Each structure stands twice: as structure tokens, then as C-alpha cells.
Amino acid sequence: MAEFLDMGGYGFYIWGSYLVTGVLMVLEVILVRRRRSQLKRRLDRMGRMQSHEEETRLDHEIET
């Protein structure tokens, strides 16, 4: 195992390459997923505001 990690003395360069590549690829996916969940929350809020506006408009119409 230690021999595998050492990579004939090039371990730092090889794992430094693979680790950063892996982290960036995973990070990109996390960022896209976060963007989607934030977007969903915003759209949900937009939906609630609209239905609330509609209700108050209907209330107003009924009252007058």
C-alpha cells in the first residue's frame, strides 16, 4: 500500500493531480445541485406570493 502511494517517488505529483481533479469535479456537481435547490425555493416563494395575492384580491372582490 505504501509502495502504491509512493508511486516510484512521484506520489506527490500524481496524487496532487488526481486529488485536485476529483475535488473540482465533485465540487462542480455540488454547486449545480445547490443552485437547483435554491432556485426551487425561490420559485416556491414566488408561487406562495402569487396565490396569496389572488386570495386577497378575491377577498377584496367579495367584500365590495
Added chain:
Amino acid sequence: MAINWYKFASPASFYPLAGRLVPWFWILAAVLIVIGLYLGFVVAPTDYKQGEAYRIMFIHVPAAWMSMFIYIVMAIYAGLALVLKTRLSTMMATALAPTGAMFTFVALWTGAFWGKPMWGAWWVWDARLTSELILLFLYIGYMSLYAAIDDPRRAARASGLLAIVGAVNVPIIYFSVKWWNTLHQGASISFGQAPTMAATMLAAMGIMALGFWMYTIAVVLMRVRCEILERERHSDWVQEMVSRGTYG
């Protein structure tokens, strides 16, 4: 087969299609990358000249290919957006840019980690490395320009033009090792020429490249779905999803 391709050019029908495709591309990406890593680290032999250091190639070369390939696809979508004025084309172009920039950075980073032990330098200002760095700036410039202009149609026009003009850089990167004297080694694979490396090394690199390709499709489809939801939020079909509270 009578598939109406124009149907899928509309964001409303592309959105659910992309959503259905995403998991399949994730599975393909994961399987290919695992096989590629196995071939690259377990099966492929030690290089007689570079020792184990050459194993950086299995991510460096696929990342560099993707950085150029994604740029070409992005420029084509940007061009389609300018000519046909299709909304989805601009969304595809903007969804591709961050992944292209990420792979460009990976190509530069892994190149530095390969250059240090082989050439003795993290960085040299030679044609291949400099033109790849310019590619990173082109991606960043494209994204910043698009984000800086408020009117979406003007943003698409200006950034699309930048993407198309910047495409001349891609053949410069590709042929730089032929046109100029450079430290960088020549193409790993060229048409009409027998590959200069062991079959298992070649297989590992090819499969990793396919894996990166599938990764790109999966993550870009996810991002373009966000892009579609944002841009089309006032349309009837998105409003219907909002009122149902499910987003496909």
C-alpha cells in the same frame, strides 16, 4: 425514424427530456471512470522513460481534450443562438462554459504537476501552455460578459460573438506542438499514425476520456435545467410546475 428534432429545441420539452437522461449519463460516467482508473493504475505497465509519473496522463490528456472540445461545442451553440435566435442554444452555451473552464484548469494544473518532475518547471511560457491559458481566460471572459449585461438578448449576442471569435484559439492549441518548438510532447494520438504507447495505456486514456465526456453531458444537462427554469420562470409551463410544487 420520424423524430421531430425541433420539438426538443423548445425549452419546455427539452427540460423533462434532460431530466430523464441525467441519471443514465451519471451511471455511464461512474462506470467508465472506475474502469479507466483500474486500467490506468493496475493494468498499465510502468513507462520505461517516465516511470510512474506518466500516469498523470490519464487525466491530463482527457481534460485537455474536453477543454477544447467543450469550447467548440459552446461556440457552435453560441453561433446557432446568433443565427437562429433559439433560446435553448444560448442556455446550452452558458451551461457548457463552467465545465469547460473547470477542465481547462484541470489540464493546466495536472500539466504543472507533470511538468515539474519531467521538465523541472511548474510552468513555461511556451506555445501549448500559453494558448491553453488563453483558453481559460476566454471561458472566464465569456461567463463574465454574459453575467455583466442585464438584458438577456444583448448578453447572448455580445458573449456569443466573443465565444465565436475565441474559437480560433482551439486549432492554435491543438497544432501548437507542431508549429512551434516546444517542451510539450507531441500529440498522443494522431490520425493515420500508429499510436506510440502500449495498448493498455491507450485504453486507459481513451476510457477516461469517454468517462469525462459522460460526466460533462450529465453535469451540463443538470445546469441547463437550472438555466431553463430561471429564464422561463414566467412562462405557463413553469408556472404550472410552481403551482404543483414539483419541478420534474
